[in-house]
Amino acid sequence: MKLFQQLLVAPAALGLLAPVAASAAELNINGVSDYAASGEQVTSISQFSDVYPTDWAYQALSNLIERYGCVAGYPNGTYRGNRAMTRFEAAALLNACLDRVTEVTDELKRLMAEFEKELAILKGRVDGLEARVGELEATQFSTTTKLKGQTTFVMGATTAGGDSVDDTAWNNRTGGGGANAYNKEFGAFTFNYDQRLAFNTSFTGKDKLYARLRAGNFDNDNAFDGGGVNLTKLDIAEATENNVVLDRLYYKFPVGKEFTVIAGALARNTESLAMWPSVYNKGGAKILDYFALAGTPGVYNKETGQLIGAYWKQKVKKGANAFSVSVNYVADDGEGNKSDSSTGGFMTDNSRANLLAQIGYGGPEWGVAFGYRYGQCRSGMRRSTQFVQQGLSGASDNFNLDCLGKDGDRSSNSYALNAYWQPKKAGFIPSISVGWALNNVSGDDIQEGSYTTSQSWFTGLKWDDVFLKGNDLGFAFGQPTFATALKGSDTPFDGNYAFELYYNFQVTDNIAITPALFYLSRPLGQGTRSLVTDGNGYDGTFNVFGGLVQTTFKF
Template sequence: MNRLQHLLLAPAALGLLAPVAASASDLNMDGVNRYANVKEQVTSINQFSDVQPTEWAYQALSNLIERYGCVAGYPDGTFRGKQALSRWEAAALLNACLDRVTEVTDELRRLLKEFEAELAVLKGRVDGLEAKVGELEATQFSTTTKLRGQATFVLGAVNAGGNSTSTAFGTATGNRARENYNAQFGATTFNYDVRLNFNTSFTGKDLLLTRLRANNFNNAFNGRGVNLTALDVAGNSDDSVFIDRLFYRFPVGKDFTFTLGARARGTEMLAVTPSAYGRADKILDLFSLHGAPGVYNKATGPAAGIIWRQTVPKGRARFSASASYTAQQGFSGTAFDGNPDACSSAEGGIGTDCARGNILAQLNYTAPQWNISAAYRYGQQATNFRRGTNFVASNSWFLASGDSNSVAVNAYWQPKKGGFIPSISLGWGLNSLSGNETRSSGVEFATPFVSESQSWFVGLEWKDLFAKGNAAGMAVGQPVFATQLKSGTTAGLNTSPDDGNYVWEWWYKFQVTDNISITPAIFYLSRPLGQLTGPSDQSFSVFGGLVQTTFKF
């Protein structure tokens, strides 16, 4: 019985149960007759001249009139709500309303009978869903953990050109770098990368991430030969499954988030990703480093980090900051046994001189469509700048001693909607090296070595280009290249750097389904060996093409 029926029946029930019986003297028969013989029911409460909106029962009376149409007034257009109601008058009112309720009930019965087959189907579906829910609850993997997986296939090849006589790839036929490189790395390859993320939350706001990973990139796409050809998705575990991430992230108050992990990455503990490029898809690993490989070098190991975000109204610009420490050698020691001044293979750990520690700090000012970031990284010996020319990598990355200081400045702008207007991302980095005069073997550099290097990039990305879910991207930049050299032990050598190199990439992602995408891409490296290319009249370049297919589940 609904609320309106309660409002209707309550006065009548009270009257019928009254302990004092009504007598003929209690009844005004003329009034009853006038009330019961009204032929037309009132259709609006406004028809009563004596019922005002301020009356306490105004809304209840209005509901009875408008929903059931069973309230009649006196011929003079009044309701006389303050007049005492006899049991006979209550019976007349109750009879009129019950007639309307019976009509509604009969109509419902007719509808139920007419849609009996459809209702039976719906009931069967509900019963089936309840059974499936019960089965899932009984067999679910975990009440706190969700599995997110990604499998990536890459089919592609690289090809070198130029007339460099560099011995970077051996001294085979003609002593040509191009021929040697193509013989070792130029074949078409088909590789995979699989990641299984177990996302666990105990409070709804925290995250315990456990990632299992396996892959088999043991070719140019993993940076062999020329480190700049490495893909963001590439890695090589020789088909073995290993723990790729294991960390716990949790909030403290409204503004702070902490991360602790036995295997975490510095760039995953940032308050803001400083670039809008690569959000739809990623190709070369270089362009996932935001134009500053020296700062965003993806150092991975035991780590801890803190993030602060300013609390502001939604849609307003805000400041944020982050700081983290990552010990790349937190598991075991480095392999510099040949140098007595360097770390031995028995050393390493966290917070030691041999930890290969990385301290990364970033400050951001972010609005809904744009961002400006500044970042700094300090690196101990044996840390690196991840992607750069072969010349920089050959003498300054894995330092037997010394350290590095790197800074980066980034900015991006993105449109509100996708289409033909792309997002624009800019990044620049500067790296300073000190105390790196000694190689890992313990021998000092005889030839000039790097003391300063720079990098930059510009990235354009089109979202929902030609079709919703599709995307396109183009990026150009210079990976880490030497801008300042120090003389080695051999006097009189030229210390003017000649290490320039440009990298381009172009790609278009077809979103085939919600879970499958296909991304053809090409890239070009103008001078990846840098200063190792040889005399100014010699050249060495690499062109690559691939099709990257991603399955998400």
């Protein structure tokens, strides 16, 4: 018997073999003979007629019987737990238990010999894992920070068509010059990239300090960055002239079980919400920026800068719908970090600030949200017709979307209603995301002919696991922000439509290739003119067609 077994058994043996209450004169030889002659070990404590669950040693006796099988009773089915135990009875009990221990030990030895090779392999693997863990601990980046990266290549081009074919140089404000001028300046095939490195740091396991570095070679002369027509901008496009910049820096932490607070020196309002009101791009790809904003860019305008915010999300069982309320304030980067209150500052009249609020109710299968955004002077509607972006009916002056210069008092109020639904299992039926927004502009400096009201809407359909598991097909259509009312009696002629189609092919877990097409029926809106009317009419045609292949690497 091994040493540790002897050590375990020794105290019991000493106690059992020590003198007990029964003296030699009281020894009942017949009783010992009956106990020893029973011959059959009991297999369940219920076989003893005189042992009850209320007995203080009931559990200990049960373990000896059921785990080790080394307890015998008397022939009449009793255990006689209250009578004094003789040394002979103790020796018999101890011997039976030691026999069981020996059997177990021999069985383990046999098994170890039988699986000797397998155990050696496992030991080698464990030793290897320990070595790798030690190496990782010695060379780890940080105990609190994880690094995530995303590289995106975009190859493609746009081309314009329509009856306005003047070769005059393209005017980015009014769209003057027509299709030929646009194609000359923005119709070339391009190869662009976007690189992101994100540092996710947590000090408690529930909070997050987020910092992101970004670089890209989309520039102002690139159609995919909104050059020529702002609606051609891709969600992925970023112009840094190949310089690495810090484009996110914020900290968020929980307060209790349902509240989260966010504060950032460089944060985005749409990323500070408890829920996103669309599933069109979920798990798929993002192509046009307009559709990535749930078709309601007047509210979800991606304003980025100095931000404070908070949201509440109802705590429910996993997979259940929950209510949420989100509120955040962001001053545009470039204003919010200035000390001069006449040109900027945080929470001043010149912060170029946005106040975004959202009430939502949703879960994995369906959801609905109502959003509201208040925009100060010079805050933008993000994606719209060229007419809405410039604010005037083709006139050439220094008008900026929400005010006349920095001294203007113009502001905007935008409202959005979004909803989504998706099937529980992938199949023929796609997920459906819809959105509608209304934007009102107010102020004393609105000129005759300027828009005062605009709208937008979209519908996005996405099929999961198309042809192969993990591949997605997306199709969206709608009307980017277009003017519906002008100051004065004029009726705007700003209608336009946008379409996109993409197929997201998941090559591996880390690589995806996405060919995509998009079409803009009238991106200049009311600014669309025809040479037939000497450039003064709004009945011309101008459209833009684009095609690209987007390759994404995640690591």
